[in-house]
Amino acid sequence: MSTVTDDKRKAPAGERVADWADGRLGIYSLAKANMRKIFPDHWSFMLGEIALYSFIIIILTGVYLTLFFHPSMNEVVYHGSYVPMQGIRMTEAYASTLEISFDVRGGLLIRQIHHWAALIFLAAMFVHMMRVFFTGAFRKPREINWLFGFLLFVLGMFTGFTGYSLPDDLLSGTGVRFTQGAILATPVVGTYISFFLFGGEFPGHDMVARFYSIHILLLPGIMLGLVVAHLILVFYHKHTQFAGPGRTNKNVVGMPLLPVYMAKAGGFFFLVFGVIAAIAGLFTINPVWALGPYRPDQVSTGAQPDWYMGFAEGLIRVMPGWEINLWGHTLALGVFIPLTLFGLVLVALAVYPFIESWVTGDKREHHILDRPRNAPTRTALGVAWITGYVIMLLGGGNDIFATHFHLSINSITWFVRISYFVGPVLAFVITRRICLGLQRRDKDKVLHGRESGIIKRLPHGEFVEVHEQLSRQELHTLTAHEQYAPAEIGPSVDENGVERKVTRGQKLRAKLSKGYYGEGNQIPKPTADEYKEITSGHGHH
Amino acid sequence: MKKLSARRRHPLAAVVVLLLALAATGGLYAAFAPAGKAQADETAQSLAIEEGKRLYATGCSSCHGTGGQGGSDGPSLVGVGSAAVDFQVGTGRMPAQQPGAQVPKKPRIYSQAEIDQLAAYVASLGAGPITPTEKQYSPEGADIAKGGDLFRTNCAQCHNFTGEGGALTNGKYAPSLEDVSPKHLYEAMQTGPQNMPSFPDTTLPEQQKKDIIAYVKTVNGEETETPGGFALGGLGPVSEGLFGWIFGLGSLIAVAVWVAAHTAKAKKS
Numbered sequence: 001m002s003t004v005t006d007d008k009r010k011a012p013a014g015e016r017v018a019d020w021a022d023g024r025l026g027i028y029s030l031a032k033a034n035m036r037k038i039f040p041d042h043w044s045f046m047l048g049e050i051a052l053y054s055f056i057i058i059i060l061t062g063v064y065l066t067l068f069f070h071p072s073m074n075e076v077v078y079h080g081s082y083v084p085m086q087g088i089r090m091t092e093a094y095a096s097t098l099e100i101s102f103d104v105r106g107g108l109l110i111r112q113i114h115h116w117a118a119l120i121f122l123a124a125m126f127v128h129m130m131r132v133f134f135t136g137a138f139r140k141p142r143e144i145n146w147l148f149g150f151l152l153f154v155l156g157m158f159t160g161f162t163g164y165s166l167p168d169d170l171l172s173g174t175g176v177r178f179t180q181g182a183i184l185a186t187p188v189v190g191t192y193i194s195f196f197l198f199g200g201e202f203p204g205h206d207m208v209a210r211f212y213s214i215h216i217l218l219l220p221g222i223m224l225g226l227v228v229a230h231l232i233l234v235f236y237h238k239h240t241q242f243a244g245p246g247r248t249n250k251n252v253v254g255m256p257l258l259p260v261y262m263a264k265a266g267g268f269f270f271l272v273f274g275v276i277a278a279i280a281g282l283f284t285i286n287p288v289w290a291l292g293p294y295r296p297d298q299v300s301t302g303a304q305p306d307w308y309m310g311f312a313e314g315l316i317r318v319m320p321g322w323e324i325n326l327w328g329h330t331l332a333l334g335v336f337i338p339l340t341l342f343g344l345v346l347v348a349l350a351v352y353p354f355i356e357s358w359v360t361g362d363k364r365e366h367h368i369l370d371r372p373r374n375a376p377t378r379t380a381l382g383v384a385w386i387t388g389y390v391i392m393l394l395g396g397g398n399d400i401f402a403t404h405f406h407l408s409i410n411s412i413t414w415f416v417r418i419s420y421f422v423g424p425v426l427a428f429v430i431t432r433r434i435c436l437g438l439q440r441r442d443k444d445k446v447l448h449g450r451e452s453g454i455i456k457r458l459p460h461g462e463f464v465e466v467h468e469q470l471s472r473q474e475l476h477t478l479t480a481h482e483q484y485a486p487a488e489i490g491p492s493v494d495e496n497g498v499e500r501k502v503t504r505g506q507k508l509r510a511k512l513s514k515g516y517y518g519e520g521n522q523i524p525k526p527t528a529d530e531y532k533e534i535t536s537g538h539g540h541h
Numbered sequence: 542m543k544k545l546s547a548r549r550r551h552p553l554a555a556v557v558v559l560l561l562a563l564a565a566t567g568g569l570y571a572a573f574a575p576a577g578k579a580q581a582d583e584t585a586q587s588l589a590i591e592e593g594k595r596l597y598a599t600g601c602s603s604c605h606g607t608g609g610q611g612g613s614d615g616p617s618l619v620g621v622g623s624a625a626v627d628f629q630v631g632t633g634r635m636p637a638q639q640p641g642a643q644v645p646k647k648p649r650i651y652s653q654a655e656i657d658q659l660a661a662y663v664a665s666l667g668a669g670p671i672t673p674t675e676k677q678y679s680p681e682g683a684d685i686a687k688g689g690d691l692f693r694t695n696c697a698q699c700h701n702f703t704g705e706g707g708a709l710t711n712g713k714y715a716p717s718l719e720d721v722s723p724k725h726l727y728e729a730m731q732t733g734p735q736n737m738p739s740f741p742d743t744t745l746p747e748q749q750k751k752d753i754i755a756y757v758k759t760v761n762g763e764e765t766e767t768p769g770g771f772a773l774g775g776l777g778p779v780s781e782g783l784f785g786w787i788f789g790l791g792s793l794i795a796v797a798v799w800v801a802a803h804t805a806k807a808k809k810s
Contacts, residue, residue, distance in 0.1 A: 043794070043801035050793050084759050087686045102768070112769055119785035120793065127790065170693060170702065171777060260805045271796050279789055284769030285781050290703045290760055292693045300697035301707030301715065307782030397779040399708035408642065408712035 031258075039261050040241035040254035044131045049265060051124035053272040054117045055227065061114040062216065068104050070096040071166065071212035073205045082289050090168075090293035093208045097167035097288050112280035118160050119285075120276060122308040125153045129349075133382050136370035137240045138353040140363065145233040148226050150350045155223050157308045162215035164286065164306055168208055171286075173294025174303045176207065178316070185335035203296060242369050243480035245473040249367045304396055312342045314395030318416045348385065359512045360484055373442070374481040376435035377516040383431040384424035391416055391423050432521075439523035442478045445470060446526045447534050469535065479525055487513035586661065593662025596655055600636050609666045614640070621732065622669020623660035628728035630656045632721075634735075642712030643735055670731045670741070677747055678727035680755035688756030691749055695740065703760040705775045709736055719761050723754045 011019070022028045039045070072092040078085045080095065081102045100107035129149060132138055138146040161179070165172040180202050184190045199206035238252050247253045255261060292298070305313055315338035322333040356378065357363070372379040394401065395416035402409040449467035456466050470478070489510045494500045515521060548554060598607065604615030611617030615637075618626075629635040633649035651659065660672060693702070701707050704718030713736050718726065730750050733739025740750070759765065761775075773780045 041801055041804050043798040046797040046801060047794070050790070050797065084685045084689050084756060087684075088690060108769060116785060116789060119782060120789045123786050123790040124793070127794075170697075255805055264800060268797070268800050271800070272793055275792050275796065276789070282770045283784065284767055284772050286778075287767070287769055287772070287775070289768075290775070292689060292697075292702065295693075298693045298697065300693065300702045301699055302701045302705070302777050302779075304778045306778045307785065310778070310782065400776055400779045402708035402712075403706055403714050406712075408710075409708045410711050 034235070035256065035258040037235065037238075037257040038252045038254045039239050039257060040252055042242065044135075045239065046268065047124055047128040047131050049268055050272055051121055051128055052227065052231075053269045054121040054124060054276065055223070056269070057117045057273055057276060058114060058121060059220065059224075061110045061117065062220075064110050065100065065107075065114060066216055068096060068100045068107060069093070069166070069212075071209045073168065073203075073208050085289065085292075088293065091208065093166060093168040094288070094293045097169070101289055109277075109280060112283075112285050113277055115164070115285045116280045116283075117276050118163065119306060119308075122153070122156050122160060122306075125149070125156060126308075129153060130382065130386070133352070134370075134372040134379055135240070135242075136366065136375055136378065139366040140357065141237055141365050142233070142240075143353045143357070145230060145237070146353050147350060148230045148233070150346075152223055152226050152230065154346060155219050155226070159215060159219040159223065160306055161309055162211040162219065165211050166208060166215060167286075167288045168294050169288040169291040170294050170298055170300060171288075171291045171303055173203065173296070174299055175305050175309075176294075177202065177296065178305075178313075182312075182316075182335055182339050185332040185339060187331060187336065203294070238367065240367050240369050242371070243477055245476050247368065249365065252367075302399060304400075307393070310396040311345070311389050311392035312338070312396075314392035314398075314416065315341050317398055318392075318395040318413050318420070345385075345389065352381075359487075359509060359516055361487060361509075361513075362484070368480070370481060373435040373438040374483075374522075376432045376439070376522060379435050380428040380431040384428040387427035388420060388424045391420050395420075436521075436523055439525075443523055443526050446475055446478050447531060475531075481525065483522055483525060484513075484517040486510070486517045589658045589661040590665045592655075593658035593660070593665075596651070596659050597662050600651075601659070604637070609663060618663050618666060620667035620669045621663060623664040623672045624670040624728045625732040625734065626660035626663045627656055627672045628725055628732060628734055630659060631728075632725055643714060646716060670728075673724065673727045673731070675724075678723045678751065678754060680723055680751055680758055683748070683751040683755035685752070685755045685759050687749075688752030688754070689760070691745075691753050692756050695745070696753065699737075701776070703775055704757050705761070717761075718757050720763075721757075723758065726750075726754045726757060 018027070070092040074092050075089050076092055076095050078088050078090055078095050078098065080086070080098055082098055085098060097111075100111055102108070132142075132146065132149070161175070165176050180194055180198065183194045183197065186193065194202065197207075197210070198204040199210075239254070241247050241252055241254070244253070291300070304310060316335060319334050319338045322337075324331040324333060370378075395413065398409050398412045398416065401407065402412055449469040452466045452468045454466040456464050458464060487510050489502055489506055490500070492500060492502070597605075597609070601609075601615075601618075604612060605618050606612045606615075609618035611619075626635075630651055631649060631653070633647040634644045636650070637644045638647065649656075657672075664671070692704075696704070699707050699709065699715035700718055701715075706717035707715045709715060715737070721729075727750055729737060730740045730745060730753070731742075745753075773784055
């Protein structure tokens with residue numbers, strides 16, 4: 001741009017630095033292409049930002065913690081400043097965590113920021129994913145990015161697990177034992193994997209060191225790569241937007257990245273950091289000093305994992321302890337079935353975009369978001385999934401709920417067992433009803449206008465409420481969504497009267513498609529003709 | 542002596558020996574036998590028992606039977622000892638309000654003097670654990686760290702890491718140990734109230750009980766420090782997760798809504 005400068009005038013320092021960098025990095029063309037990149041404005045588009053920023057906070061605080069943490073299982077006798085642990089034998093991992101908490105300047109605050117940020121990171125990813133799900137933002141071309149996000153969530157779960165296991169305290173040690181039990185329940189290979197992972201019998205002497213490299217190097221490395229790829233794809237695909245006047249599948253209406261979004265995002269980062277730091281400064285998380293060092297012969301009640309592993313805990317807690325003994329081998333179904341369900345629950349989330357696109361047969365790109373009500377079956381499926389997930393979280397905390405609500409733990413367990421099957425079905429039916437009701441409401445609003453609250457008396461004495469017609473913008477927003485027609489298998493015989501071969505897959509697809517878009521499963525949106533017909537006859541309703 | 546030995550084969554000799562032996566046994570018994578009730582009637586102990594019996598008849602006998610023999614609504618109190626009475630009545634658990642999975646702690650209704658009288662009466666029904674003295678249960682000079690280790694080995698599986706309590710089967714529970722006095726902690730270990738196993742001195746010597754009491758008072762007492770800030774009940778990941786979702790993510794979403802609502806205005810030009 002300004003490489004050709006007036007030879008009399010010396011360019012300002014900033015310009016010269018920019019020129020220098022442009023010659024080597026090509027920043028001008030990069031900036032030109034991206035500085036005016038447009039992003040739409042909606043609070044729910046910032047949920048992913050919360051996840052991103054808490055991830056950055058986790059990395060920053062995590063680096064500080066690595067400076068003081070000793071990932072070793074060598075036994076030492078504690079002589080630090082926390083009196084109730086003095087003289088207790090513990091691993092160096094636990095002793096150094098106590099030291100971080102009590103003797104390292106700012107150590108406890110950083111530890112608590114790290115841990116709170118991890119809980120919030122996972123929670124933010126969860127709600128971000130739900131936002132993407134319920135608005136249909138996973139549709140073409142964003143299926144790969146959905147998978148990247150899904151992987152980030154799952155890897156985040158395991159990074160969290162390996163992280164909270166590092167201090168080698170009694171609570172996390174119990175969690176590792178739980179995991180080892182699940183590994184052992186895997187048929188045929190379980191024992192081998194367990195011995196391989198722990199370097200011999202549990203707990204062995206390698207666990208902390210191995211979890212450490214997984215926690216600080218392997219998983220965060222992969223995650224960082226995925227985050228970058230995720231963001232590049234967001235840039236490449238452009239951001240989705242809700243339907244509205246002037247918004248089409250081919251444009252993005254919003255504000256430019258520079259300066260508006262850089263300022264907003266930068267400010268939001270500090271707000272997120274501030275909120276997390278305030279929480280970490282005020283509220284204890286994982287007080288390892290009170291838990292004691294891990295010893296396989298000790299255990300405490302109320303031993304739960306962090307929330308993102310809670311549904312796995314619930315699955316194990318409510319599963320009856322079935323097992324099969326055959327030819328001297330035991331198949332621990334009481335653990336193996338929950339382990340399988342754990343995988344299935346997550347995989348269901350991952351594959352959903354592909355199932356939906358197979359059902360609709362729609363291969364077009366979608367950049368306009370759905371309102372959840374306009375995709376009733378999808379929304380209902382999502383709510384059913386969340387219901388099952390939350391019910392299992394309840395199961396995972398059954399003892400805490402029992403003591404604090406004065407209930408019997410057995411009743412809670414039975415409630416969870418039954419409602420794990422009944423709850424999602426009920427949630428599905430109810431959600432779909434609500435969505436269809438809202439669709440009818442929208443249709444009513446489009447055709448008859450909004451209730452104004454003004455009561456008018458007609459000359460012959462009748463009272464009517466005046467309905468206000470919606471503006472053209474509002475009419476567009478309420479009718480912009482498109483509705484699929486259910487897929488048909490077609491006639492069972494071809495033009496020659498020969499029976500056509502219909503595969504089972506086609507039949508299933510037609511059935512599902514009917515379930516999604518068939519009569520009664522979505523409310524046909526008002527047509528322009530209907531609108532004209534009703535609005536032309538003034539006076540009535 | 543000769544006369545005596547000459548008559549040793551007399552038909553009545555055996556009878557005489559038997560009589561002499563009986564007289565000797567009876568005499569020795571009379572000399573060494575514990576004092577009869579009638580003799581100690583006027584001591585303070587028996588007065589306490591008398592008072593306790595009266596209190597017992599009004600407050601306890603409907604479930605535990607008129608003589609502490611137990612019944613369909615309450616267990617026998619023979620041999621439970623004064624420590625059990627001091628714990629059950631002193632923590633307000635007894636007299637029980639209503640049947641249920643477990644009798645909860647509540648404000649006590651008897652004064653300490655009355656509790657002592659009740660305890661004396663119940664102790665008189667049969668020997669059992671005796672109410673400890675302050676020297677026995679005072680946590681002073683005990684080894685806190687060792688107590689912690691013992692606590693995690695023997696108590697934490699029901700009472701949680703720091704004695705916040707936990708659930709047992711069918712609505713029963715291990716109560717929170719917050720605000721439980723050292724004496725009652727000691728008595729609970731000694732007598733094993735309700736669903737708790739008892740830890741007599743043979744399994745958990747007096748010194749170890751003291752260590753445990755010292756640990757509980759350090760980590761879950763009035764002067765317990767929580768260096769990390771508010772403890773959120775000390776219940777671990779469930780309360781932390783709920784807090785993280787509701788207040789952590791909740792406030793961040795509120796912030797996001799606020800930021801999104803304050804958008805830059807497009808310049809009209």
